[in-house]
Amino acid sequence: MSSRSSGAAAAAAAPPPPPPGRPGMSCRKTVEKWKGHIIRQLRRRDKCQHAMFRDVIQRYSHLLEKTTFTKGLLHSAARLPSGDSGVSVSDWLSQNKDLKEITGELAYQVVALQQDVKTRECVLQNQYSRITELRCRLSEAEAEQQNLESQITQVQEGNCVLKKEYDALLQRHRVVDETFRQEKMRGCRLLEEMIHWKKQAAAHMNNCNERRSRAREANIQRELQTAANNPVNIDLSVSPVNEIQDKPERRQTRPFRSASATSPRILNSIKELFERKRRGSSVCGVEEDLVSRVGVCVAARLPVRALHVLEAHEQGINAVKFSTTLLATGGTDRLIKLWDIKAGMLHHRGTLDGSTEGITSIEFDPVGMRILAASYDKSALLWRLDGSVLQVTLTGHSRKVTSAKFKCGLHQVVTGSADRTVKLWDVHRAACIHTIAAESYCSDLVCCDNCIVSGHYDSKIRLWDTRAATCSQELPAQGKVTSLDICPAQRQLLSCCRDDCLQLMDLRRSNPRLCFRADGFKCGSDSTKAVFSPDGGFVAAGSADGAVYIWNVSTGNLEARLPDQHSSSISAVAWSLSGDYVVSVDKSRRAILWSDI
Template identity: 35%
Template sequence: MTENDYRQKILERLLERNSRESGFHEIIINNHRILERNLELKSENLALTVENEKLRNGLGVGDSAAQARIQVLEKKLLDKQEELTDMHKRKGDNQQMIIDLNVKVTELQKQLELKNNSLIEQSRLIQSLKAEVQMLTTKVGKLEELNSTLKDEHTALHLLHCSLEEKLRKTQTENSHMVERLMKFKAKDAEKMNEENETFLRFGSLFSRKKNDAMKRELAEAARDSSVSSPLPINEDLFSGAYGNASNVYFGDEIPNRVHLQFDAHDGEVNAVKWSPLERIVATGGADRKVKLWDVGKGNTFELRANLIGSNQAVNSLDFDSTGTLILGTSNDFASRVWGIADHRLRHTLTGHSGKVMAAKFVGESQKIVTGSHDRTLKIWDLRSKACVETKFAGSSCNDLVTTDSSTIVSGHFDKKIRFWDTRSSDSSTNDIQLQGKVTSLDLSKDCHYLAACVRDDTIKIIDLRNNHILASLSHDSFKVGCDFARIAFNPDCSHIAAGSADGSLYIWNVNGKLVSILKDHTVSIQAVSFHPFSSILASVDRAKKCTIWTHV
């Protein structure tokens, strides 16, 4: 508001006040008139009084005319006195009215002053708001310019994206043709290797050392030639170190192909299965909050060895220690528990996570444990002190984990990453591997060289841990991962991988990427599988209470 506007506003307010208070002027004028009239009446009264006295003194008693005139004058005097009294009364009323009006005027002046102060404040506020509006108008103009620029960039990027998508489709088509050709060559290589292996097994004791060396070289060359589709390189430990002389090599050709046993393991969904490292005891964990130990080593029968209780919600994963004397289970109640195998007693309850614990493993020794949770952390526990000794902050919920040695932990996460942790360091993970889907499960080869990862995009990745390189991707058109924690497993010699599908089928691939077998017995999604550590026996569990033991004919 300008100075002229402000003065005009004050003038209007004064004129309004004058029009509102104009009655005071008339009252004051009337009051002055009354006072003047009062003075006149006093003068007249005084004159009449003097004249009355003169007449009283100058006239005789018998003068009747004078007496009458006196009475008239007295009456007139009384009337004037009454009029004077009335005027005094009206004067008092007017004075009281003036006092009241003065009080009202004072109050109105105070209100006017408050209004004027508010008007000044509002004027200042209007000025500040005008400045802010100007600033925001300028900012909006800049944002509109920026928005226009971004739109142009988005249009350009969209065109680039469309061209890249078209290029990707062409590349995928070419790749599928190349994969088909490659699979044909691989099938021929596999048939040749199988023939050589069978010949080697049948007549290995008759071959000379020179012939043995030549055969190994041929196998290695065949493996190198087939590395286009990223198979596992031949590991000579599988042929000699772990299984003795070449004549006694175990190639893992025996894969399960029939149902040996099937039974209802729990009252609800079965989430976890694990073989004991010492005997044919298979452990299962389910939604009924129990961990059960089953003896399946007596012919075609099974026996419930123990019913381990203590969990308050569903059991998610299981792990035996290396001695087979302890079993570790995780639960949706934010805790992990350790039971003794011999006495079936609950030894430890580990609490500290703020979300359900999805996976846990013994680390190197039986007194150290690592757990992974939906609260986006990994915790390392010391069973001697029954306390958490370290917390790793992953930034994403952990679905599964494995341990390669006493100091290295590998974890699979909801954010599609595989993370590597060193327990000797408090630093964050390094050399993360980014995949194309959520990681549901991890399994490690016995020599700790190869990692299998089940991914929610319905593939299984084989990773060489020595250089963090993805060697192979296993998939099938009908294979679908059933849940976010579906567990897969290597067989004992790490030549095959088993995984359950959402339709209840059990898929087995060799590590070179060839689908070897599809086993059908379950009718609902398979939650987890586990190979016996020293044989080709396989256990699988599903959502319909079932546990199935598979063997080779």
């Protein structure tokens, strides 16, 4: 049995025969190669599993030793002769019995050890499978790690790009901030220079006024001195009336009498002198305290045709207004142009500049000596027509000024603005007297006796009591109010709204009276102006379709529609004080003179 096992082991250990047709050297190398591979595998297995099977190997070695010892005893017992030996049969049987017990115990231990080996092999197989699973998970984790590393690399590269862009933007921000700071300082310097120039201009104007006042005083004193030193004798023997009747062809002569300090002419001169002294260096002259007589329009005439069409400004026209002798237009080009009406045509008379942005409204004073304008540059401006030089600038609003009107005189001005305030100004001091806080964007306003009426974007018309500076009443409108106008008798108020409607209100009863609508009429913008005729019998407004619509106040019917001249939305309409002419202006720089002549 041992020879067979040894032979099989030798056969297993012997190298396989070399394949036919190959030399012996290649066979030897092949044998050495697979032998070395087997040895490496065994060493690796021994290194991995030696500690795991150490106890089994030790027990197996101990069992082999006991088996060898038992085999030796049995062999020795088999060689003993039956009678020659010194050992008795009973001793031998007892020893044989002990050996059998030892052999059974050892066989039992061998079976237990084999079962333990199988168990340990199952555990080892499970560990192998777990190791394989863990290796798969490890490979997946390594792949995910590589993916994450690549993502981290991309994110870092993107962060580097964003960092460069941020640094560039930060540098640009610093440059822009520095430019803004320099421009702000420059603006402050320009504002200081402008204030300084205005102070110089005001001082120069005051000096000129003072020089003129001193010259007038000197002239009056000379006249007084001359009148006191040179008396005139009057011959009373001849009656001037009889002389004139007898000799009509003879030139009439004015009778003189000796001048004295009690002469009415001298007294009037002295009174005028004291009035000038009392006014001091005011920007208003004596003629501004007088109210010139204005011709009353008995009945306005409906215009039927266009007399003159011209491009009045370089940009859109926002406002138009008549005085007794002049027409004024204001546009987005920051200019106010003055026009005369001669032979049915508009003739340019002069230009008023000084606004830094577009003009929103125009108003003449009651005597026609000055013109007041509201501007997008958050201010109201005042010019004298005789000098065409900007006289006063009223600044204080935070947004554009939409309307500026004289308040029942020449020395106070009321302005409405998009900053939701209405301000009352003293023209003498160019200072704000009072500020009224409104609840909405103020689009237009008008003034009557002790009341200011303002129209707002919240579809309300507010009446302000100037004595208490409070809102005395709120009147509802049909929509967002774009303009207001008051009739010559100051009893009716006309409002134009964004819902394509003109509303007439009775100020005495504070209730709506009429609503004017027409097919095709549309309010073209948030600043469309509607006006009364000078006799209060008609109302006129321009439409978005380029036509002028005129309604009768008494009946509420549409009296006239003047089409086919404007190419864009009409922004404002004005009616001459004589009632003979109507002028309409639009956003495309066009002004049209209408009449029935």
